[in-house]
Amino acid sequence: MTSEDHAASAVVAQKIERRWAAISILIVVFLTAMAAVAGIHQATMPQARVEIIDPEKIHLSGEFVETNLGSAIEPDGSVTVRAVGQQYSFTPQCILVPVDTKVTFRATSADVVHGLLIQQTNVNTMLVPGYVSEQVARFSRVGDHLMPCQEFCSVGHEGMWAMVKVIDRNEFMSLAASKRRVSCVE
Amino acid sequence: MNPERLLSLTNRWFSTSVGLTLVIFLSSAICGFLLLPYADADSRFSGIWDAICNAAGFPVKSSATDIIQPEFKISGATLGLAELTSPSPQSIGRGATLAQQCAICHGPEGVSRADAPNLAGQYAQVIYKQLHDFRSGARTNATMGPFAAHMNDRDMIDLAAYYAYLPRIPSSRDSAEVPLIVASGAPTRGIAPCGSCHGTIERKIGSPWLNGQPAAYIEAQLRYFASGARRNDTNQQMRNIARALTDDEIKAVASYYAGTQ
Ligand SMILES: [Cu+2]
Numbered sequence: 001m002t003s004e005d006h007a008a009s010a011v012v013a014q015k016i017e018r019r020w021a022a023i024s025i026l027i028v029v030f031l032t033a034m035a036a037v038a039g040i041h042q043a044t045m046p047q048a049r050v051e052i053i054d055p056e057k058i059h060l061s062g063e064f065v066e067t068n069l070g071s072a073i074e075p076d077g078s079v080t081v082r083a084v085g086q087q088y089s090f091t092p093q094c095i096l097v098p099v100d101t102k103v104t105f106r107a108t109s110a111d112v113v114h115g116l117l118i119q120q121t122n123v124n125t126m127l128v129p130g131y132v133s134e135q136v137a138r139f140s141r142v143g144d145h146l147m148p149c150q151e152f153c154s155v156g157h158e159g160m161w162a163m164v165k166v167i168d169r170n171e172f173m174s175l176a177a178s179k180r181r182v183s184c185v186e
Numbered sequence: 187m188n189p190e191r192l193l194s195l196t197n198r199w200f201s202t203s204v205g206l207t208l209v210i211f212l213s214s215a216i217c218g219f220l221l222l223p224y225a226d227a228d229s230r231f232s233g234i235w236d237a238i239c240n241a242a243g244f245p246v247k248s249s250a251t252d253i254i255q256p257e258f259k260i261s262g263a264t265l266g267l268a269e270l271t272s273p274s275p276q277s278i279g280r281g282a283t284l285a286q287q288c289a290i291c292h293g294p295e296g297v298s299r300a301d302a303p304n305l306a307g308q309y310a311q312v313i314y315k316q317l318h319d320f321r322s323g324a325r326t327n328a329t330m331g332p333f334a335a336h337m338n339d340r341d342m343i344d345l346a347a348y349y350a351y352l353p354r355i356p357s358s359r360d361s362a363e364v365p366l367i368v369a370s371g372a373p374t375r376g377i378a379p380c381g382s383c384h385g386t387i388e389r390k391i392g393s394p395w396l397n398g399q400p401a402a403y404i405e406a407q408l409r410y411f412a413s414g415a416r417r418n419d420t421n422q423q424m425r426n427i428a429r430a431l432t433d434d435e436i437k438a439v440a441s442y443y444a445g446t447q
Binding site for chain 2: 036039040048049050051052056058059060061062063065066067068072084086087088089090091092093110111154155156157158159160161162180181185186
C-alpha cells in the first residue's frame, strides 16, 4: 500500500463518518421535536405536579372521603371528578360528566397499583398508592365509556371497572344544582 | 501538544464545545422547566419557582378545599397492629376470659347456635375491626353496640387474638358444587370472585373468612351493604359488589358459605 492510497482512504473514511454523524444528529433532533410536538399538541403532558397522600388514611379525611367522591363543579365552570381505586372496584362505580367541558380527574389507590383508562379517549394513568393522579380531559360527544383497571392488581382484577357517562351540559348542571357531588351510582 | 493548551479557553475547539454544551443545557432547562409546563393550558402555577419545582417533581401535599364530610361515622380501625398477627399467650388467655360474655350468642367455642356469626378461627383483624366499628358507631347493631361500648382497645385485641386462635369448624360441603358467582364472580357486572378478598384465593386484610357462617347472617349483611344500611366497608369496597348482586346470587352465596347447599 502506498502512502497516497492511505491518504485517499482516510478522506473517504472521514466523509463516511461525517455522514453518519449528521444522520445521528438528525435522529436526535427529530425525536426531540416529536416529543415536544406531542407534549404540546397531543395532550400527553405528564402530570404537572407530584402530589403525595397517605394511602391508609384516604378514607378518613381529605378530598377522597367517600362522600366527597364523584363529580363537582368548580367556580370556573370546569368539573373535577374524584375517584378511588381499590381491590377490586372503583368508587364511584359510575361517573357522570358533562359534554364539552373541562374535566379534571383526580384519583388515587387505597392498596396496590391500579390503572385508570377511559376507552375511546386518551385518558390513561396509573393509580399508585401514596400519590394522587391527575389528568384533564374534554369529552366532545355524549355517550358511555368503559373505564377498566388497566394494571393487573391481583386475582379479582377482571371484575374491576367503572362506567363514565357523558351527558348534556344543562342536564348535568341541573343534577349538580340539587347535589354537590354527582355520580350515576343507582 | 501539551495538556494545558488543550483545556484552555484559547483553544477554539475547547471553548466552542463547552459553549455549545452550555447552550444545549440552558435551552433544555428552559424548555423542560418553563416552556413545556406553561404550555399546558391547565397548569396553575403561583410563580416561576412553583413551575420549576413542579417540573423537577418535588412532591406537594394534596390539598382540596370544600370537602363534603360524611354525616355518618367512617371506620377508623387500624389493622396493621403487630399484636393482631402474632398475639402473646397472655393476650389469648385474657381474651378467653373476656369471651365468656360473648358465649350466649357466639357460642362457648366461638360457634353460634343462634345465627350470630361464628367467630372461631376468624381473622384477628376482622374481629378487631368490627368491635372497633361497633364502638365508634361506624357499624350499628342493637346487641353489639352496648357490648363494644364498654371495651377498650386492649380488650378488643385480646378478644380478636382468642377467637383467631380457636379452630375453625370443618367444612361439610361438597366442593364440586361451587356456585358460579362464588367461583368466578361476574366480571361483566364488576363482581370479582368472593375468594379474591375473603381468603380462599387471596386475602385482603379486614375481609372476613366466610366458610361456615350462618346463611341468614350472610344474606342480611349483603342486603345491608346493598341498601347502604351498613357502610363500615372502607371506600365502599363491599357496597360496590353487593349493589351489583342479584337476589338469587345473594341467596346462593349465603347458602354456599353456610354449607347448607
Ligand atoms: Cu385494579
